[in-house]
Amino acid sequence: MKSFVRVAAASLLCGAVLAGCQQKPVMLPVISKPLPQPEKVVEIPKRAPEPVKPQLALQDNAETLQAWTEFRTTLLGISAKEREALSRSLPATPVAELQQLLIRTHPETPYAIRFKAQMELAGQLQTLPKGLADLLRWDHAYNQKLLEAESAVKALGRLNGQQQDQLERLQKRNTDLQKKIDALTQIEAKLNAAGGG
Numbered sequence: 001m002k003s004f005v006r007v008a009a010a011s012l013l014c015g016a017v018l019a020g021c022q023q024k025p026v027m028l029p030v031i032s033k034p035l036p037q038p039e040k041v042v043e044i045p046k047r048a049p050e051p052v053k054p055q056l057a058l059q060d061n062a063e064t065l066q067a068w069t070e071f072r073t074t075l076l077g078i079s080a081k082e083r084e085a086l087s088r089s090l091p092a093t094p095v096a097e098l099q100q101l102l103i104r105t106h107p108e109t110p111y112a113i114r115f116k117a118q119m120e121l122a123g124q125l126q127t128l129p130k131g132l133a134d135l136l137r138w139d140h141a142y143n144q145k146l147l148e149a150e151s152a153v154k155a156l157g158r159l160n161g162q163q164q165d166q167l168e169r170l171q172k173r174n175t176d177l178q179k180k181i182d183a184l185t186q187i188e189a190k191l192n193a194a195g196g197g
Helices: 003-020 062-077 080-089 094-104 109-125 130-196
Strands: none
Touching: 003 094, 062 130, 080 094, 094 109, 094 130, 109 130
């Protein structure tokens, strides 16, 4: 009888399971929770990356040549005080030595300083990479013409000063001779007056 009970219990259990599958599903209570709010996504506007400022170097690539062009342009637009401050702030490197030469060849720098820097720059151009040397040769040629023109102006100024001195000496001599002629004319007039009377 035990086995019959077991079989019957198993049959009932299987029947209940099968009957449960065929019946309508039992509705479970729904607990309504508020849905989580999605996180607000802040979209960052896409920007082009900031261009990297090319560094000055003793090289021939386009970025370096552009950096030297910008440095030269900057030098022309800043005051003597700013150039002096820049000169003092430069470290002792080969690049800074070239920067120093370009600072000292600025057109507003006194003639003697520019002349010396021009000679140093001429030597430096021989050792620089070709593209950089070609770029700076324009400055060298311009500065050379400027120095020659200033030298010619100074020479003409000295010549003009010498001619002015000579003219003043001749005018003084002319005045002295005129006084002597006037004195002789007076003596002659006295002699003529004394001899005629």
